Amino acid sequence: MPTSKLPTNFHKLLVKDTIKLLKTSADTKNLKLGKTIHAHLIISNQTTPYHVIQTNSLINLYSKCGQIEIARRMFDRMLERNVVSWSALMAGYLHSGFPLEVFGLFKALALEEVLRPNEYILATVLSCCSDTVLFIEGRQCHGYVLKSGLVFHQYVKNSLTYMYSMCSDVEGAMSVLNSVPGSDVFTYNSIINGLVEHGYLSEALEVLGRMADLKLGLQVHNRMLKSNVEFDEFVSSAIIDMYGKCGEISMARSVFDAMQTRNVVSWTAMLAACLQNGCFEEALKLFFHMEFEGIMPNEYTFAVLLNSCAGLSALGHGNSVHARAVKSGFKNHVIVGNALINMYAKGGNIESGSKVFT
Known part of the structure; x- marks a missing residue:
């Protein structure tokens, strides 16, 4: 029985199975199987309402299998297209290393009266700008993103931050990160990778400090080690802080112990890592070593020390630290005052806590 005379429901099932097979062929880059399915579609001369979806699947297949010219010919012959048609071909050009073709298609799509670029197309265009460091085009695309409201899609936000990072526009990347709500691990990963790639280590560590993701932190740390960058006190302190927040106190201590020179920032970062992980006694012991090395504590x-005393309910140690804070001129700092109140409250000395408060 000719395919065109099959019952409608059966025909729909056949089309769905064909699309699934084409997707599998594309994902596994099985060009031989894909061509066999394509030949079957030609021989059966199928004319169905689903022909756009089938053709999109074929474009995706040929694009992923490196046959971008065939994909383009199929696209050009289409009498009807949807957004997926454009997206599949643009993604194919991106992965085949033809950025100008991507921009050409994007401009043509922008002129369409019915269709509009979606978040996946914009992410593709922005990725193209990142790979080829096309800053002006990236800025233009950002303008379109803002007008369309698609900046709130995670794919687009991630692509924007990465594009600005790869184009060495740190302010632009940070602006997107700060102005658009909703950041995930990929947002942070894209901007940190871009910043590290171009040597903006302090900025990368600033972004890393906003989150506590061990997997990403390890990637950044390893990237820095492989890049042979100089680990000064501030870089090392940021890494210690990251490991502390991620609950990896032993890794934080390894970084700390490997430091040739330490300042008050690095010592405080290590003390804070101990506090965050419940190692209150270790924090107090480290403070004695800090004093022995002649490092003056700050607020x-x-x-950190007062909160460690609070964790131990050690009023004796707390009183000594309180006296040191007063002598050093830090008693009026809000962060010290809050820690004092917390320490006295947990130690049961409400009267002393009230005096600090007043």
């Missing part, structure tokens, strides 16, 4: 150091 953050005192806050």
Whole structure:
């Protein structure tokens, strides 16, 4: 029985199975199987309402299998297209290394009266700008993204931050990160990778400090080690802080112990890592070593020490630290005052806590 005379429901099932097979062929880059399915479609001379979906699947197949010219010919012959048609071909050009073709298609699509670029197309165009460092085109695309409201899609936000990072526009990347709500691990990963790639280590560490993701932190740390960058006190302190927040106190201590020179920032970062992981006694012991090396504590150091005393309910140690904070001129700092109130409250000395408060 000719395919065109099959019952409608059966025909729909056949089309769905064909699309699934084409997707499998594309994902596994099985060009031979894909061509066999394509030949079957030609021989059966199928004319169905689903022909756009089938052709899109074929474009996706040939694009992923490196046959971008065949994909383009199929696209050009289509009498009807949807957004997926454009997206599949543009993604194919991106992965085949033809950025100008991507921009050409994007401009043509922007002139369409019915169809409009979706978040996947814009992510493709922005990725193209990142790979080829096309800053002006990337800015233009950003303008379109803002007008269309698609900036709130995670795919688009991630692509924007990465594009600005790869184009060495740190302010642009940070602006997107700060102005658009909803960041995930991929957002942070894209911007940190871009910043590290271009040597903006302090900015990368600033972004890393906003989150506590061990997997990403390890990637950044390893990337820095492979890049042979200089680990000064501030870079090392940021890494210690990251490991502390991720609950990896032993890794934080390894970085700390490997430091040739330490300042108050690095010591305080290590003390804070101990505090965050419940190692209150270790924090107090480290403070004695810090004093022995002649490092003067700051208000953050005192806050960490007082909160460690609170964790141990050790009023004796707390009183000594309080006296040191007063003598060092930090008693009026808000962060120290809050820690004092917390320490006295947990130690049961409400009267002393009230005096600090007043």
